[in-house]
Amino acid sequence: MTKNYLYILLFPALLVNGSAFAQKKAKPDPLKAEVIKSVDTRFDVLTDLSDKIWAFEEIAFQETQSAAALADYAEQLGFKVTRGVAEIPTAFVAEYGSGSPIIGILGEFDALPGLSQNKVPTKSPLNDNAPGHGCGHNLFGVASLGAAAAIKDLIAEGKLKGTVRFYGTPAEEKFFGKLWMIRAGLFDDVDVVMDWHPAAETKAAVQKGLALVDFQVEFFGQAAHASADPWNGRSASDALELYTNGINYYREHIKPTVRIHYHIQDAGQVVNVVPDYSRIWVRVRDSSRDGLEPVWKQVEKMASGAAILANVDYKVSLISGIHEVLVNRTGSYALQKNLEALGPISYTEDEQVFSKKIQESTDKPQIGLVSIIEPMEETDEHSMGGSTDVGDVSYVVPTIRLSATTAPNGTPWHSWAVVAAGGMSIGHKGMGYAAKALSMTMVDLFQNPELVNQIKAEFKESKGDYVYKGIIPDGPPPIHSNLQ
Amino acid sequence: MTKNYLYILLFPALLVNGSAFAQKKAKPDPLKAEVIKSVDTRFDVLTDLSDKIWAFEEIAFQETQSAAALADYAEQLGFKVTRGVAEIPTAFVAEYGSGSPIIGILGEFDALPGLSQNKVPTKSPLNDNAPGHGCGHNLFGVASLGAAAAIKDLIAEGKLKGTVRFYGTPAEEKFFGKLWMIRAGLFDDVDVVMDWHPAAETKAAVQKGLALVDFQVEFFGQAAHASADPWNGRSASDALELYTNGINYYREHIKPTVRIHYHIQDAGQVVNVVPDYSRIWVRVRDSSRDGLEPVWKQVEKMASGAAILANVDYKVSLISGIHEVLVNRTGSYALQKNLEALGPISYTEDEQVFSKKIQESTDKPQIGLVSIIEPMEETDEHSMGGSTDVGDVSYVVPTIRLSATTAPNGTPWHSWAVVAAGGMSIGHKGMGYAAKALSMTMVDLFQNPELVNQIKAEFKESKGDYVYKGIIPDGPPPIHSNLQ
């Protein structure tokens, strides 16, 4: 797998002299003005759509209404829509135009369990225990589709040539739907893919995140009356507990970039029976797919050790796993130029008050919304934080990623606060901004074949001789697992 | 609390010469023939009622239909019924007659979660994940009411004097409803109480079972992203796991009569968050309430140790606890004589085939239904096995207990097999048999004041200076806890 991101050595011209596309940026591009206008025109419709998906609050692989709303709108706009791709009812592809280049854009729309929240700046569940859009995916899919629509307009008007393709990608929060979409070959013919993510800042996203793998361990023992004859029982809960003991001891012997976490899902049903079944969800992460491998294998193997200790049987089942992002700095730099051209989002006093209230409620510095376009960051060798299945896409096709502000600075992610901000004007503004930045950059990709070539060259170099293989089990995607 | 059951020294006459009541047994009692006939007459109605409750399959404190069916029938028979006693909607008292003696009889009717089963001799759920009568309580309440009805007939006809009182006692399987009925004073004026339990054999029940206490431990930590900043998290799951580690180490240092078991109820909700909440249900048992005390207190205290280890907060909440049974051998001996008079239950070839099939399915010796009335057992100093909230009643009023066969020999209790047998003729026969043996013994109690005095004398001696106090928290009974 890729060891060095040697873009600096490979593409010195980009940095020293500026490249062709960078020079173009100096002359304001009329097509970019058109896509900006196009997003503005549709802003109310997009906002509406986003609010609907916010209210649907559907979790991974259950996003029936959300996927339909997006697909219906794409169809209505004239896209050719293919629903239920990759054996996933809520996955779809919406395409417009024909021929090269083929530029893809990703749209997510799944919610997170337990985060339901009203559009107010203090914790206040809308529906008890219901899901909520704590990762802003109600905005994500809509903005991407808005960007695709703006490009579609230009293709329809003959101002751009090629194909724009919107990917409706479900289950990013759990299971990682893109893995099966890749397996189904849906990304095989694309030149470049773009995506964005709601965030608390606005920038070209050039960190790798973490690779991860999810697997499930089940233990199978022998039930017995916990008081009358516990010696006839073999406890699946004992095995699970000894397994987590083992995992916690193992923490001393993993590198600082590795993370292991688990969720005890079932350790017995009643107090007076030696449990004959237990189940735990285990996640292993590292800053690269390579580093992940030996830890993953050891944590899997440990299940057999725990089973021996508790004299029970066990089963390890791969759920799925994702790659860290293969960052494309050439593409990111093109995006960065468009961010600089757009400038930061501006906010009203009310939005700042709302934001400071959120910051107060979540014990963060009450500095409101911070709206600056910083110079593009370095890409850390070991960037930590979260993970995304866009990582896998980035190993299949060059991928350019944007972060756009949809919540106040410092907001804890995957929290009620993201739900609140994502359901009102702060989120809507970020969504519109993202649609503009993405479509402006797509204009570059459509207009500048050399840029696409440079992006591809970096991708090829970075990937090296690594042969991508998605971390998924054989068989259909686990589309019913969330119903258990 | 009572340390010696010195009935042998105290009541030598009972054993050597036989007592007044025992001598009466020799002369067949015409009233006993009447109660037997009375049960036979109502057998179809009782069977019907039992099958209804079997089908209601309602769990602890949720037994609305089951309690209503029993109470309605009692009312229809002429009993004076008081519903919703002791702040429990499904607890009731049905009384007939007036004045002394007051003889009580207990009737349980709650089912167990997850044991739903068809009336067939192999595992076959009727409703997936639904409860089932794995402890035979569909038969329990009905037989007791049938016995009470037979006595009522005699009182109504003026052949017996006094009061018969049926206690509809919910939630025996969990929470232990009788504790609150005792607290409400419902047993204060009774002379003797009888009960029975479905079993795989027929005998006077003279073992103590185990005292137990149930409490819940909750840990409260600090959530954090399990990958991005686990060092900002304090894990409630860690605390719970270290608590169970501690409990398992403690096992070396408890007496062989002690049992500790637990049910991990919640150790986090998602894999990528350091859990800020966890909950475990802990049960401690010993062969006596006295022995229970120090272990209970230590296991409670250990929660604070685990909380320190994981740097979290914790809360221990008493659920409830029960006493071992204060066995009354004088009363049991009276019952034993009636069992010997009745003789064993006889079974059809079909019932034996059904039973052997159950035994085959549960890996037990295929010996069918064993139907023998053995001599009364010794009462073990430390009898092991299960526990019952009848133990608490037995510390408040002298209690005579019967086991009657409702399932094949060797049937694992709290299993689908008990549900199956309890829903067909094997269970029905046991129910009828119990109703007869109980009402015959009640005839003894009504007719023989000296017997009642001897029973009370043994009770007083056995209890000694122990002052009964139910192990329940202040406040109302946890009638909604099963809905969580």
Next chain:
Amino acid sequence: MTKNYLYILLFPALLVNGSAFAQKKAKPDPLKAEVIKSVDTRFDVLTDLSDKIWAFEEIAFQETQSAAALADYAEQLGFKVTRGVAEIPTAFVAEYGSGSPIIGILGEFDALPGLSQNKVPTKSPLNDNAPGHGCGHNLFGVASLGAAAAIKDLIAEGKLKGTVRFYGTPAEEKFFGKLWMIRAGLFDDVDVVMDWHPAAETKAAVQKGLALVDFQVEFFGQAAHASADPWNGRSASDALELYTNGINYYREHIKPTVRIHYHIQDAGQVVNVVPDYSRIWVRVRDSSRDGLEPVWKQVEKMASGAAILANVDYKVSLISGIHEVLVNRTGSYALQKNLEALGPISYTEDEQVFSKKIQESTDKPQIGLVSIIEPMEETDEHSMGGSTDVGDVSYVVPTIRLSATTAPNGTPWHSWAVVAAGGMSIGHKGMGYAAKALSMTMVDLFQNPELVNQIKAEFKESKGDYVYKGIIPDGPPPIHSNLQ
């Protein structure tokens, strides 16, 4: 292995009518008077010898001076002594006479580590961290040799015919020297064996004690700097700790008669290195060799589970194991008669004061020395408590066992208090008493072939078709292990 000890059914005559030998007891036996006198005559010499061994305080397999002192004395008395038997330098056999019967008597003489103590009734080490005779074996070997000497006198005088054989049996406290003496065939030709043990009461010893097995588990990991690169280390200490976690979880699932305990011997040498080696001594006990087997095998197997969890290698090495005692009640009854004839030991006021002081120092009731000969106890199906390698002898040859008082009632065994009492007159009296009771019973055995036959018949019946096999590894005895 033996399941039933049906001596009551088999030998009813012994209990109901009394047997031939029992009737003999009624007529005072002149030879018994002679052995009593013989012990009294040698009492000062025996006391001296006992005090020497007390002062040698030599632990298992290191008892060079103690063994030599006993063997030298036997030689001086005219016994034929064979030293260094069974590949053990401190094991020896001392024999006198010829032909049948051959009656053996066992003598132990090893001390316990860390129990050094002055002859005072409060804790006061004689030599810091030195061993001490906390099990009274300084008295054990000497009394047995005294008894053998008394019999030797009678053989020498032609009053008895046959062979008396003293076994100098080292390492009873650890390693269990008798196992290798049995393997060497040293017990093959004996008719009956006797032994005794210092105790806090005087009685025929008719409880089985516990079978046990000792084994060692070693884990082999990979060292690494604990700070610089712990991820390159695989910790043998982790494995050991996870192994003990597993053992403690297993405690829920063993029968009340089983015990598992362990001694962590090495879990690393310095704080800043991931340990590459660890070692633990594990002991498993049950009330029978049969019950031991599955638990032993599971605890052994668990080592492999812990090794997998910590990603290290492991090795399990059998140390040795012993059988529970195959009690011979026929022989015990003969001994009991002699105890009754001898009556209890009497003590001086000073000895009682000394004893009460010991009891005060060890938090025991200050009742002094209790000196009563109770009727012979029942043999419990599951007798708990300690273990002895006499158990193995008892499976090879019928064995009669005595407990004689050498310490105050309630004295915690294996403590400084036993050392103190065993070094002064209380211990000396018990030693003399034991020598008398043993030699009196040996007189019975030599004089009464029918008794020997009955003893052998019970032995045969009790043992059944069990084929004895000592629990020892191949190869020489571990005579140097205590020097590690």
Next chain:
Amino acid sequence: MTKNYLYILLFPALLVNGSAFAQKKAKPDPLKAEVIKSVDTRFDVLTDLSDKIWAFEEIAFQETQSAAALADYAEQLGFKVTRGVAEIPTAFVAEYGSGSPIIGILGEFDALPGLSQNKVPTKSPLNDNAPGHGCGHNLFGVASLGAAAAIKDLIAEGKLKGTVRFYGTPAEEKFFGKLWMIRAGLFDDVDVVMDWHPAAETKAAVQKGLALVDFQVEFFGQAAHASADPWNGRSASDALELYTNGINYYREHIKPTVRIHYHIQDAGQVVNVVPDYSRIWVRVRDSSRDGLEPVWKQVEKMASGAAILANVDYKVSLISGIHEVLVNRTGSYALQKNLEALGPISYTEDEQVFSKKIQESTDKPQIGLVSIIEPMEETDEHSMGGSTDVGDVSYVVPTIRLSATTAPNGTPWHSWAVVAAGGMSIGHKGMGYAAKALSMTMVDLFQNPELVNQIKAEFKESKGDYVYKGIIPDGPPPIHSNLQ
């Protein structure tokens, strides 16, 4: 404590223009030539002294002969020697000259347990289980004294003015002797301190290492027979094991810069007794004294949690703790210039063969001795690796540190391989080289007051308002702890 090492902003002149002293370097300094010659002249004596200390192999606080050898030689050279300073018999100060500046130099000489080794390139203990100089301290003290001697010569000749002071600092490997020397005020009047350390490379040492704290936790339970009545025991070993469980769970919640390790020192003495005593040595590290604090306090507090879980008492005793190094880059840069002037060490073919053999034996790349002077490294914000009590000196007085090659590249430190190389010519060469580089830099310090001022200015800036306080308990140093 210091948060920023702003030397770059503070001393731009050093980097851009070069400083006064750096410019001087261009003109070969005649005094530097003299100190080089001085070291060469004494090389054989120094080598001899180093080999003696190598053979003494004395561990922390037991370095009687090693300290005496160094102090005697200093005395013989004309230094004024004060032995037994800071209540430590093996600590001493050797001083020459008078007045300002006072330049100190540190010399360590303690060995490590268990590393005894012959002077051969494969593992081969010289004395079984004996200590060995696995950290090269036989060379350390000698080279520093050699450097001091060279300066002494110049002072004696009137070529330099001021005081040179050699600190004989024992117990660096354990207990950290310098802490008590600082407490005794021995560093209060020094201007600058120098030291060096044997290593596998040659460079100015500009990384911070880790702060750490050592403490001991003892648990006190109640002994009981592990088989007869374990329920009367409260196990100190259980407490210790639950404590380590807790520590391992805690690892998830510490920052990547933190390390926690422990050494189980005593968890019971025999297998058949519930242990009433256990002891564990715990070490906590972080990249700064500040970061250490909360983790240290939590791990201490956890002892109380484990004690509650096992129902035992506990005691936490501080052993000692050290600060990370306050790097002085100004001083390091002066040293760097001298390294560049000296050039790398050259090795013979035999030395390379010896080195490659060591590398082969320790699974390292067989590249021999690497001898290059690289440009001075950046100082990492969080440098990991080991720790040194020089860290504490560096918080009291500006400290300049050197690493000099005494072992082949890649040699695992604290291993037999370091012992081997440190006892032959490879080690000797490094020792001589260090003496030269150190004395050359001391020449700079004596000759260039402005350099000393700049060094002090950086020190003051880096330290900020942090008030140094050594992490040691009250009372005398633990000079007898290693004899336990």
